[in-house]
Amino acid sequence: MLDLHGYGPAIFMGAVLTIEVAFLSLLVALVLGLLGAVAKLSPYAPLRFIATVYTTVIRGVPDLVLMLLIFYGLQIGMNTLSDWIYERFDYDFFINIDEFVAGVLTIGFIFGAYMSETFRGAFLAVDKGQIEAGIAYGMNKGKVFRRIMFPQMMRHALPGLSNNWLVLLKTTALVSLIGLTDMTRLAKEASASTHEPFVFFVPVAAIYLLITIVSEVGFKAVEKKYSVGVVRG
């Protein structure tokens, strides 16, 4: 069998960490994505402008550059802030931006931009008559969103969402570069000390592939659920 030189359990923990980072950043991305989509469709020009700048800039810059900027920059920013507060108010505190927080925030921030585009397109795809019908039934704005917009929007958003999720999952490998011990970093360390790169990188790649396959199956099921009302020719 596969001889992992005792690194097996560590790499398993690394895989758990990868999944944690992926899910938490997905959560951040979904929240930012919904906010971004609402801002892009809002009647207020400043909101639309901010959202457009956000999605354009984020999608134009490599994830690694953003990650390095946020990881190194946020700590310096925080230190400056705490210095300033210490001088002004004589109150001493220190906030440590660790790799985990920086990684999750960066990936969430990046994919929030992609999610905004997905959600925006999906909101626009919902027939306007549906919303009017909801209002005619006397539903208020929240109810129209919950009962009419959201379920129909999800059907249009799901293919984009699943795509974004799969890209996000692969992007989590980058957190190994800012010092987080995810499975990519562990595999790199293990292969460096044992001089057997294939033994470690191939199983780790297989785990990523496995998560991809499981996600695809899961999304198929969810898509089926949200397409109940659609007649296929």
Add this chain to the structure above:
Amino acid sequence: MDWLVQLLDSNQIFTTATLLHYWDGFRVTVQLVFISLLIGLVLALPLAILRTSKNPWVSRPIWVYTYVFRGTPLLIQLYLIYYGVTFIPGIQDSIFWFIMKDPLYPALLAFVLNTAAYTTEILRGAIVATPLGEIEAARAYGMNFAKTMRRIVLPSAFRRALPAYSNEVIFMLHSSAIASTVTIVDLTGAAKDIYSQHYAPFPAFIFVGLVYLCLTFSILYVFKQLEKNLLAHLAER
């Protein structure tokens, strides 16, 4: 030119030396991206045609290749090739070692294999979307498979693939930043050097981010012009 010299002398980070370092990185990034896209496209075209084959012994292996390369992180693929190539038995004595010991070539190989997988799927989708009537018409004119492909299917498939391919080009530009993890001094690598020299993350990384942003916009502009010319028949009147 005096104002420029003055400007460069007035700060510590954007001096002539660091700007030249950025310029070298810029050249490495553009070369790396351009060459891998070019080779990737050349590889992807036959793969995409074979991938549409009805014979599962032909199309399945290509599907496995594209699925694996699209389903795993590029960083892992790069590590696997960069660290793995040293351990291929006998490679250090062969002529390939001369090439492969430079980190640029393992990185290029990883990028080519990755972009070829994505491009294959993009082209396949475009080929499959050819209207059946066009192919029947070609057959009725007595064209064989090669001629049908060359004259009927591929010209329109390339056009259909253009919007998706522009995404792949930008994706490749952004992915190329990870070349800096295997000691290649590309744009990101240059920014890292300058960051660690001056301990100034904001100037170093924001500047390089702006350069990437300009590159992205240039690529988008070129593809917009291409689409305007090649997809003119689909434009709204």
